[in-house]
Amino acid sequence: MSSPTVRSLTKLRKDGYVAEVVEKFNSFTKTRKDLWGIIDILAIRRDEVLGVQTTSADHIAHRVKKIADSEHIGAIREAGIRVVVHGWRKNPKTKRWEVREVDLS
Numbered sequence: 045m046s047s048p049t050v051r052s053l054t055k056l057r058k059d060g061y062v063a064e065v066v067e068k069f070n071s072f073t074k075t076r077k078d079l080w081g082i083i084d085i086l087a088i089r090r091d092e093v094l095g096v097q098t099t100s101a102d103h104i105a106h107r108v109k110k111i112a113d114s115e116h117i118g119a120i121r122e123a124g125i126r127v128v129v130h131g132w133r134k135n136p137k138t139k140r141w142e143v144r145e146v147d148l149s
Contacts, residue, residue, distance in 0.1 A: 051141055052085055052098040052130045061087035061094065080116040082127070093125045101133035101144055111148050121149060 046054075049065060056063040066079040066086045078084055083095035097107045107129045111117055120127060126149040135142050 048098040048100060048130065048132045049084055051132050051143070052096055055130070055143060056085065056087045056094075056096070059089075061089045063087035063096075080114065080120060082111045082114045082117065082120075093123075095120065095125050095127045096130055097127070098130040098132070101131040104129055104131035104144065104146060107131075108146060108148065117148075 049067070053063050053065070063085050064087075065084065067084040068077050069075075070077060078097070079086065079095070082097055084098050085096040087094040087096060097111060099107050111127060111129070114120075117127070126147065128148065129146040131144045131146070132141055133144075134140070
């Protein structure tokens with residue numbers, strides 16, 4: 045099973061973005077740190093910069109709140125960076141992964 049991050053990277057690259065993980069893992073504290081506290085993946089395409097927070101579909105609301113409460117979201121928006129949440133779930137009928145994208149720009 046692939047992680048939500050791997051699924052989002054695959055989707056973004058298929059959609060024509062150059063995408064990289066910007067979330068860091070601190071092995072000393074065993075914690076992850078997102079870019080500016082809210083971005084897991086940074087993607088670029090033509091005149092667009094996209095910050096992606098990726099998660100399971102069950103946790104979309106929590107990630108939306110995390111972004112809304114971020115002290116950096118205003119500056120990120122002013123810089124013209126779009127911010128989206130990718131919420132992944134496996135469709136029980138088709139057995140395929142599906143993404144719900146919530147745009148918070």
